Amino acid sequence: MDQLQGSGYDDVIECPYEKSHQIRKSRMQTHITKCKKNHKDLNYMKCPFNEIHFVPKKDLEVHKRECPDRGLFERYKYDISTPAPIQHTKNVITPEESYAPVSDDECWDSYDDKPYDPSEQIKNRNVIRKCMGKTPSEKKAFKEAERLRLQEHRNMDL
Ligand SMILES: [Zn+2]
Ligand SMILES: [Zn+2]
Structure with a gap:
């Protein structure tokens, strides 16, 4: 029991290829790489928001819309991408502007x-x-x- 409590990072999750595979989150990436080889017939795609989300290719579009990590990802993307262009335009004064008078x-x-x-x-x-x-x-x-x-x-x- 003690093992199941704790970090939370090491939660046991289902393998996307084989529901019977209960894999620790921290080991999932390694497992998926191996397990993928046994399921070559299944055309699984990696979720762009989370490296351990593998979904059938036909379901990827649906998953991308519903992925629980999508929000985090988009917020992160937003945070890093917005300040840059604003700083750029505000700090740079074009010669035309400075000669305006x-x-x-x-x-x-x-x-x-x-x-x-x-x-x-x-x-x-x-x-x-x-x-x-x-x-x-x-x-x-x-x-x-x-x-x-x-x-x-x-x-x-x-
Ligand atoms: Zn597996
Ligand atoms: Zn996902």
């Missing part, structure tokens, strides 16, 4: 307190134009000139 934004800050009003928005836009003191094409020309200037500078350094 545009020069025009500086002017918007001074109007933050005003309530939203479409006509106000239009006025503000005009103010921004003035505050920048440049039309888009002028800005473009300035940028281009600046680019050329820097390029010349670099060429001189070489």
Whole structure:
């Protein structure tokens, strides 16, 4: 009697090939490997959730749905697989994101307190134009000139 109580890991379970085989859980894997050879006619498949679950191939789909170890397995899978992608996307800032602010934004800050009003928005836009003191094409020309200037500078350094 003493032997049956205790760890619980060493529970005696039925061999999936032969119900009369009462095998200790800890020895089941070894037994199955041997017993399988005597039952080659039976097409048994190993349960993906538990190494000692062997079920007839035709019943495997049913077993996979009903396997008592499925929950554990899926929780484990969930635990290890979810944190990784989240960390990945949150920690990595793409260059595009870090360069997001545009020069025009500086002017918007001074109007933050005003309530939203479409006509106000239009006025503000005009103010921004003035505050920048440049039309888009002028800005473009300035940028281009600046680019050329820097390029010349670099060429001189070489
Ligand atoms: Zn057996
Ligand atoms: Zn199973």
